[in-house]
Amino acid sequence: GEDVEQSLFLSVREGDSSVINCTYTDSSSTYLYWYKQEPGAGLQLLTYIFSNMDMKQDQRLTVLLNKKDKHLSLRIADTQTGDSAIYFCAERVGGYQKVTFGTGTKLQVIP
Amino acid sequence: DGGITQSPKYLFRKEGQNVTLSCEQNLNHDAMYWYRQDPGQGLRLIYYSQIVNDFQKGDIAEGYSVSREKKESFPLTVTSAQKNPTAFYLCASSPQSDYGYTFGSGTRLTVV
Numbered sequence: 090g091e092d093v094e095q096s097l098f099l100s101v102r103e104g105d106s107s108v109i110n111c112t113y114t115d116s117s118s119t120y121l122y123w124y125k126q127e128p129g130a131g132l133q134l135l136t137y138i139f140s141n142m143d144m145k146q147d148q149r150l151t152v153l154l155n156k157k158d159k160h161l162s163l164r165i166a167d168t169q170t171g172d173s174a175i176y177f178c179a180e181r182v183g184g185y186q187k188v189t190f191g192t193g194t195k196l197q198v199i200p
Numbered sequence: 201d202g203g204i205t206q207s208p209k210y211l212f213r214k215e216g217q218n219v220t221l222s223c224e225q226n227l228n229h230d231a232m233y234w235y236r237q238d239p240g241q242g243l244r245l246i247y248y249s250q251i252v253n254d255f256q257k258g259d260i261a262e263g264y265s266v267s268r269e270k271k272e273s274f275p276l277t278v279t280s281a282q283k284n285p286t287a288f289y290l291c292a293s294s295p296q297s298d299y300g301y302t303f304g305s306g307t308r309l310t311v312v
Binding site: 093097120122124129130131132133134137177188190191192193 | 240
């Protein structure tokens with residue numbers, strides 16, 4: 090089956106790095122995504138990684154993929170108060186329409 | 201600017217009523233989706249459509265209906281058969297590619 094799990098909550102101090110973790114169960118995932126949701130809003134695609142990559146960096150964001158352990162992480166460097174939001178990981182298995190979302194991790198940034 | 205628009209932002213439904221949530225996109229995307237979001241449960245897929253005049257049930261389709269008469273539009277009807285409709289509803293669209301989904305800003309439905 091397709092299950093994507095995340096811890097529900099993470100609290101960090103402004104300026105520190107945040108690491109949000111995600112585990113998935115389907116080894117045939119092709120793409121993995123990170124989305125950000127601010128309060129009362131829709132989801133915004135932050136970044137994605139193809140399953141044959143180990144790492145992808147985009148400015149303050151670093152995505153690490155460990156296929157052996159089916160583990161995906163999102164590191165946010167120099168976390169700012171504007172990064173406070175819910176972060177969802179998602180996996181695509183098969184076609185572009187087959188995307189499963191995780192439960193979301195609420196990131197709280199303390200000034 | 202291209203985007204995806206959901207309306208209304210807030211909607212109140214009485215017991216036994218059907219309500220329709222609107223979703224319109226001008227991104228020329230082929231596929232559109234409806235998700236339901238409940239606290240602590242992430243997003244659950246209700247229905248999706250890959251092309252006009254075609255749609256498929258997602259994981260929680262019971263009590264919902266959709267139509268796809270135009271590429272730009274994918275309205276969702278929450279029927280009286282949906283026993284627990286209070287939730288945040290998100291519409292999304294995507295091209296037939298790998299670049300992820302574009303989401304609308306959501307509709308919060310409350311049963312009163």
